[in-house]
Amino acid sequence: xxxxxxxTLACGDYEIIRPLKEGVVRPDGIELNxxxxxxxxxxxxxxxxxGEYDVAECSASSYIAARDRDMPFRxxxxxxxxxxxxxxxxxxxxxxxxxxxxxxxxxxxxKFYLVTATLWLRGILEHEYGVPHxxxxxxxxxxxxxxxxxxxxxxxTRLPDxxxxxxxxxEGELDAVLHPDIIDPIVQRDPRVGRLFPDYKxxxxxxFERTGIFPIMHVLGLKQELVEKYPxxxxxxxxAFDEAKNIAMKRMRNPRLVPLAWYQEAWDEQERLLGPDPWxxxxxxxxxxxFETLVGYSxxxxxxxxxxxxxxxxxxxxxxxxxxxxxx
Numbered sequence: 001x002x003x004x005x006x007x008t009l010a011c012g013d014y015e016i017i018r019p020l021k022e023g024v025v026r027p028d029g030i031e032l033n034x035x036x037x038x039x040x041x042x043x044x045x046x047x048x049x050x051g052e053y054d055v056a057e058c059s060a061s062s063y064i065a066a067r068d069r070d071m072p073f074r075x076x077x078x079x080x081x082x083x084x085x086x087x088x089x090x091x092x093x094x095x096x097x098x099x100x101x102x103x104x105x106x107x108x109x110x111k112f113y114l115v116t117a118t119l120w121l122r123g124i125l126e127h128e129y130g131v132p133h134x135x136x137x138x139x140x141x142x143x144x145x146x147x148x149x150x151x152x153x154x155x156x157t158r159l160p161d162x163x164x165x166x167x168x169x170x171e172g173e174l175d176a177v178l179h180p181d182i183i184d185p186i187v188q189r190d191p192r193v194g195r196l197f198p199d200y201k202x203x204x205x206x207x208f209e210r211t212g213i214f215p216i217m218h219v220l221g222l223k224q225e226l227v228e229k230y231p232x233x234x235x236x237x238x239x240a241f242d243e244a245k246n247i248a249m250k251r252m253r254n255p256r257l258v259p260l261a262w263y264q265e266a267w268d269e270q271e272r273l274l275g276p277d278p279w280x281x282x283x284x285x286x287x288x289x290x291f292e293t294l295v296g297y298s299x300x301x302x303x304x305x306x307x308x309x310x311x312x313x314x315x316x317x318x319x320x321x322x323x324x325x326x327x328x
Contacts, residue, residue: 004031005230010043011036011057011080011220015252016279019244027240030233040081040180040218041111044145047221048073055237057081058221061116061303062145064295067313068304071146074227076234077314078220078241078281085120085215086207087200090183090193091176092169097196100129106175107137109165113156114144114303116217116294117180123297128207133301139174141165151302169193180217205273213290214278219314227315238317242281249277282317283310 011017013036019025021034035053038046047056048066057080058073066073091097097106103125110118125131138156141164150156159165166183168174170192177183185193197203208214220241227234251257255264270278280287288310295313298304 004029006031007054008033009055010053014080016245016248019247025240025244028236048145054223054226056221057218059116059145060216060219060294061114061119063219063221064298065303066146067308072224073221074224074315075219075221076238076317077283079216081218082214082216084204085117086197086203088179089196091196092172093192093194095175100125100131103131103176104135109139109168109174109177111141111179112144113140114148115180118178119297120215121178212286214274216290234315235317
């Protein structure tokens with residue numbers, strides 16, 4: 001028997017990954033060692049800074065910047081994580097910030113400056129609400145996934161290691177925070193911290209109705225040397241991820257799987273508002289518009305030197321699976 005190619009995959013522990021993790025779906029010619037223990041920030045750093053994984057779920061914004069710098073990574077149009085972001089703008093409630101333009105001239109913290117969540121939010125604030133990204137003084141808590149120098153006109157300060165943007169927001173040292181996660185003061189219902197958009201779901205629905213964008217957060221990255229040595233890995237991995245997602249979506253239609261009283265209603269609402277497959281992979285028209293918007297934000301904000309075409313960012317996956325063509 002021909003030995004399968006052994007690859008290490010680092011990704012989140014998602015339902016749409018479960019069939020791969022459990023071995024229900026196996027990519028042709030590949031034996032995956034799937035690691036789901038690392039948080040997103042650690043995983044992205046280890047992949048882009050250290051090249052520790054063969055394949056990894058990767059920050060979309062950091063990947064775009066990495067390609068602009070000719071770093072040795074490529075990606076499949078597999079999008080394991082998406083999320084609307086209006087609900088992740090947090091404010092200090094004593095600062096009188098009640099509308100987006102109140103952020104102009106303010107001190108705003110971010111976990112990272114390059115992180116996809118805050119790139120989306122800076123672009124949305126600028127294009128949808130008239131808040132130029134250069135009108136804000138930015139404070140970053142952690143180093144970026146890749147080496148980064150702030151472009152001219154951007155006021156960005158790297159905080160000392162003993163400072164947290166969440167604590168600084170609660171204490172009033174920062175006026176607002178854009179964050180990829182729900183911050184502790186919100187979880188703890190700290191009255192000093194609130195959301196810019198209290199009814200963020202309604203704001204996100206209006207945004208989707210206007211733009212058709214359900215923001216892509218992550219892509220599936222591969223080491224370039226892997227693609228060059230084993231080009232057949234590209235279509236085989238893509239088809240396996242797509243098959244796993246389709247199985248998961250069918251499975252999740254069963255409301256008994258999730259301990260939520262109105263789960264079926266939430267599922268039906270998602271389908272009504274976002275369509276039958278809002279998590280689709282590939283470069284459909286909707287996904288192209290989605291990712292081209294993110295590339296546009298990267299370029300406008302000086303994170304990349306040119307608007308990189310999607311055909312340079314994503315490997316072609318339409319060849320179909322190549323059975324029996326693998327070697328190690």
